[in-house]
Amino acid sequence: MEKTTKIYTSLIALTVLSVVAANYTNWVTVVLILAALKFIGVSFFFMELKKAHAFWKITLLLYLMLFIVLIILLGSN
Amino acid sequence: MNEKFIDHKSIYYPPGGILIWIIIFLELITFGIALVVMVNYGKQEPEIFHNSRLQLSATIGTINTLFLITSGYFMARSVNYLKNDDKDRSAFFLKFTMLGGLLFLVLKCVEYYFKIEAGLTVGYNTFYTFYWMLTLFHVIHVIVGLVILVTVFFGLRKKIPTVSLEDMEASAAFWHMCDLIWLLLFPVIYLLF
Incomplete structure (x- = not known):
């Protein structure tokens, strides 16, 4: 393949996984990490970064790190 | 197509060009700040944000994510074919890229229709103010992206193509940017609260 x-297959799997994870309470961090992985997949491979x-x-x-950390910190308090 | 010889390892020539990447970062920062502010408001009104989030369809959000990711995949394939000087296949995959974008817009319109019917408009509460502002702003980007792709498509179909590989890469970068923004919007708006 x-x-x-x-990469496309992995992105689809991660999307499905994030919806499943969102059904559990306190899995916010997992959902955001899965979103970050998809973000990296699109930017590094589809956009050829x-x-x-x-x-x-690095930028x-x-x-991405700053965004995820801020959302987790604000969302958890 | 002498762009094949561009050294993307140079700081001045990221794939798609430096200007499009400056735009991408500005857009990501704008949406990022708005989402952080939204989460901060959500902390002050947790019940309103939770109940409002439950009124959104995570299924529609997920299907829209799949449409955009699939569209992005076809875009990447289209660029790869153009790099190999296969303009016909590149145009073929570009059609599917645009179809993915159109399906996204159709589903978004359906979602908006039901929200408006239920009276959940921009001023309904703080959550919906953010929902409408952020998703509509994103939809505008998708529409602009589609206009760019249509222009590229017709440029590719000409007997002597008027689209260079660099144009194609820049257009693809803009289209993928719509994916990136949605990948940040989707978990925060549809799943987080």
């Missing part, structure tokens, strides 16, 4: 197709300079990869990952 082609790599793009493998993996081929880009480290600056772009996007820092943004």
